[in-house]
Amino acid sequence: MLGLGKSRPVPEHEAEGEIERVYHEIRQTLRVTGVNLNFRTWAAYEKFLPAMWDAVRPNAQTRAFEDAADGLREQAVRSSEGLGRLGAASALALGESQRYHIRGALDLYHYVNPKLLLLTSAVRLSLQGEPIGEGDGRAAPEERIEPGPPGAMHSMEMESEKPKDKTVRALFGDITRTLALSSINSDYRTLALWPDYLDAAWARIKPIIGRDEYRRSADSLRDRARALARALPHPIPLTAERLGELGEDVGGIQETTERFERLLPGLILNVALFSLDWRTPEELVRSPFPAAASRLIRGGIR
Amino acid sequence: MNWREYQALQRVSELGERFLSYVDEGRGDPVLLLHGIPTWGYLWQGLLPALSGPHRVLVPDLLGFGYSDRRDCFDRSIGRQAELIDAWLGKLGLEHIHVVGHDIGGGVALRLATLFPRRVSRLALLNSVCYDSWPIEGMLQFGHPGAYRRLSATAALRLLKLMLRQGFARSPDDELLEGLLAPYATEVGKLSLIRNASALNTNLTTEVSPLLTRLELPALVLWGENDAFQPVKYGERLARDISGAQLVRVREARHFVMLDRPDEVGGHLLSFLGGAGAEPLPAGAGVP
Numbered sequence: 001m002l003g004l005g006k007s008r009p010v011p012e013h014e015a016e017g018e019i020e021r022v023y024h025e026i027r028q029t030l031r032v033t034g035v036n037l038n039f040r041t042w043a044a045y046e047k048f049l050p051a052m053w054d055a056v057r058p059n060a061q062t063r064a065f066e067d068a069a070d071g072l073r074e075q076a077v078r079s080s081e082g083l084g085r086l087g088a089a090s091a092l093a094l095g096e097s098q099r100y101h102i103r104g105a106l107d108l109y110h111y112v113n114p115k116l117l118l119l120t121s122a123v124r125l126s127l128q129g130e131p132i133g134e135g136d137g138r139a140a141p142e143e144r145i146e147p148g149p150p151g152a153m154h155s156m157e158m159e160s161e162k163p164k165d166k167t168v169r170a171l172f173g174d175i176t177r178t179l180a181l182s183s184i185n186s187d188y189r190t191l192a193l194w195p196d197y198l199d200a201a202w203a204r205i206k207p208i209i210g211r212d213e214y215r216r217s218a219d220s221l222r223d224r225a226r227a228l229a230r231a232l233p234h235p236i237p238l239t240a241e242r243l244g245e246l247g248e249d250v251g252g253i254q255e256t257t258e259r260f261e262r263l264l265p266g267l268i269l270n271v272a273l274f275s276l277d278w279r280t281p282e283e284l285v286r287s288p289f290p291a292a293a294s295r296l297i298r299g300g301i302r
Numbered sequence: 303m304n305w306r307e308y309q310a311l312q313r314v315s316e317l318g319e320r321f322l323s324y325v326d327e328g329r330g331d332p333v334l335l336l337h338g339i340p341t342w343g344y345l346w347q348g349l350l351p352a353l354s355g356p357h358r359v360l361v362p363d364l365l366g367f368g369y370s371d372r373r374d375c376f377d378r379s380i381g382r383q384a385e386l387i388d389a390w391l392g393k394l395g396l397e398h399i400h401v402v403g404h405d406i407g408g409g410v411a412l413r414l415a416t417l418f419p420r421r422v423s424r425l426a427l428l429n430s431v432c433y434d435s436w437p438i439e440g441m442l443q444f445g446h447p448g449a450y451r452r453l454s455a456t457a458a459l460r461l462l463k464l465m466l467r468q469g470f471a472r473s474p475d476d477e478l479l480e481g482l483l484a485p486y487a488t489e490v491g492k493l494s495l496i497r498n499a500s501a502l503n504t505n506l507t508t509e510v511s512p513l514l515t516r517l518e519l520p521a522l523v524l525w526g527e528n529d530a531f532q533p534v535k536y537g538e539r540l541a542r543d544i545s546g547a548q549l550v551r552v553r554e555a556r557h558f559v560m561l562d563r564p565d566e567v568g569g570h571l572l573s574f575l576g577g578a579g580a581e582p583l584p585a586g587a588g589v590p
Contacts, residue, residue: 011489012489013450013451013454013489013493014451033373093310094310095309095310095311095312095313096312096313096314097309097312097313097314097323097369098309098310098312100314100321100323101369151319151375152319154373155372155373155374155490156490157372157488157489157490157491158488158489158490159488160455160456160487160488193488
C-alpha cells in the first residue's frame with residue numbers, strides 16, 4: 001500500500017528467484033490475483049521477504065486467519081456506514097462494462113486488504129518481540145482454506161505509477177500528498193483505470209478522511225487487527241535479531257512495516273466507502289470470496 | 303468516437319466463470335463483428351454508425367481481449383472463442399446471425415460457419431487468417447512466454463505500435479493507435495495479449511479448410527490488397543473454395559482495411575448484408 005524502503009518496490013513481472021517463489025505463494029495462500037504494494041515494498045529487502053513469508057504462512061493459510069480478516073472487513077463496513085455515502089458512482093455516466101469492472105476491482109481490494117492489515121500487524125508485533133500464536137482455540141489450527149485466487153476475482157490490474165495522463169498524474173499527486181504516501185497504493189492505481197470515477201470518488205472521500213470519527217474508526221480497526229494477530233493459531237518465528245543475522249536493515253524494515261500498519265486501516269475504510277456506492281452494507285459485510293476448506297490435511301503439501 | 307467513449311458503450315455478459323464485454327447497437331437483422339489480434343472491438347467503431355442503421359450490431363471483445371475476461375487461467379484459442387461466441391449468441395437468443403470477421407476474428411468466423419453452420423446466415427471475411435496463413439512472425443515472437451519478462455508494458459506497447467503501423471496504408475494518428483492498444487497498456491493487459499498470441503494455432507484453420515467447399519451460405523471475401531500480414535492470395539483462395547463467394551479487393555488498403563477505407567468497406571458490407579439503403583456491389587466486384 002505504501003512505497004517505502006531502501007530501494008524501489010519489486011513489481012511482479014520483475015520478480016525472480018526467491019522473490020518470485022514467495023510472490024506465487026502469496027497469491028495462492030492469500031487467494032488473490034496480484035501481489036500488493038506492502039509485499040512489493042518488503043521485497044526490496046530481498047532476504048527479509050522470504051524469511052517473513054515463511055514465518056507467517058502457517059497462519060495465513062488457516063481458517064482462523066480468514067475468519068479474523070472477515071471480522072476486520074465487517075467492522076470496517078459498519079464503521080463506514082456512519083461516515084456517509086459518496087455517491088460517486090451515480091454522479092457519472094458509466095457504461096455497464098465499466099461499472100462491472102469497477103465493482104470487480106473494489107471486491108478484490110475489499111477482500112484482500114483486511115488480510116494485509118492482519119498480516120502486517122502480526123509482523124510488526126513479532127518484530128517488537130511480542131508473542132504471536134496464542135490462539136483461543138475457536139478455530140482448529142489444522143483447518144486450512146483452499147489455496148488459489150477465486151475464479152470470479154478480477155485481475156489486479158493497475159495504471160502505471162507514472163501515468164501519461166496529466167489528470168491522473170495530478171490525482172495521484174493529491175492522493176499521495178493527502179495520505180502522506182511515498183508511492184501510490186495498488187487500489188488507487190487500479191481505480192485510475194477509470195479516471196473519471198477515481199476523480200469523483202477521491203473528491204468525495206477526501207474531506208471525510210480528515211474527520212475525527214474517521215480517525216477513530218481507523219484506530220479501532222488497527223487495535224482490533226493487533227488483538228486478532230496475537231490470537232492467531234501459530235507462533236511467528238520472526239525477530240529483529242533474526243533479521244540482523246540475515247544482514248538486513250532492521251530499522252528500515254520496522255519503519256516500513258509500522259507505516260503500512262498505520263495506513264492500511266484507512267485504506268480498508270476507503271475501499272468500504274467506495275464499495276457502499278455499489279453494494280448494500282449487508283452484501284459488504286459478507287466476504288466477497290468465501291473460502292472453502294482445503295482438501296489438504298495438515299502435514300500434506302506445505 | 304474515442305476509445306473511452308466506446309468503452310462506455312460496452313455491456314457485459316457472464317458465461318460461467320468467464321465474461322465478455324460487448325457493444326450492442328441498433329435494431330434489425332443482427333450482425334456480429336469480430337476483431338483480430340492485437341486489437342479489440344474498438345477496431346469497428348468507425349463502421350458502427352453506418353451498420354447500426356439497418357442492423358443490430360453486436361461487437362464482442364474476444365475472450366482475453368479488450369475488456370472481456372483477461373485472467374490468466376483459460377484457453378484463448380480461436381476454437382474456444384468460437385465455442386464461447388456460439389454459447390453467448392445462444393444466451394442472447396440469437397439463432398442466426400451475419401458474421402463479419404477480421405484477422406483472427408475471421409478465423410473464429412470460419413470455425414463458426416463450418417462447425418456451427420446453422421448459426422451463421424452470411425459470412426464476410428476481411429483480411430482474415432485462414433489455411434496456414436498465420437501466425438505471423440511478429441506475433442509468434444510476442445507470444446513467447448518469456449516475453450512477459452523481456453518486455454515491460456511500455457516496451458510492449460511501443461513494439462505493438464510499430465507492428466500495427468505496418469498494417470495501415472497511410473500512417474494512422476496516435477489517438478487511433480492508442481485506442482486500439484488501450485486495453486494492453488498495463489502489465490495485466492500485456493500478459494493477456496501475450497497469452498492470446500501464444501494461443502495462435504494454424505491447426506485451427508487447417509482443420510476446417512476441407513469443410514470450406516461444403517459451405518452453403520452467401521459469403522463475401524473483402525481484402526485490403528496491399529496487406530503484408532495476410533496477403534491477398536489467401537483471400538483469392540478463400541473465394542475459390544467457398545462456393546459463390548464474392549471477392550472484393552480494396553485498393554490502397556492494407557491489413558486494417560476497415561480503417562484505411564472505412565466508407566468503401568462500410569458500403570460493401572451494407573450491400574452484402576442487406577438492409578435499408580444498401581446499394582448493390584459494383585459490377586465486377588466479384589472478379590479477383
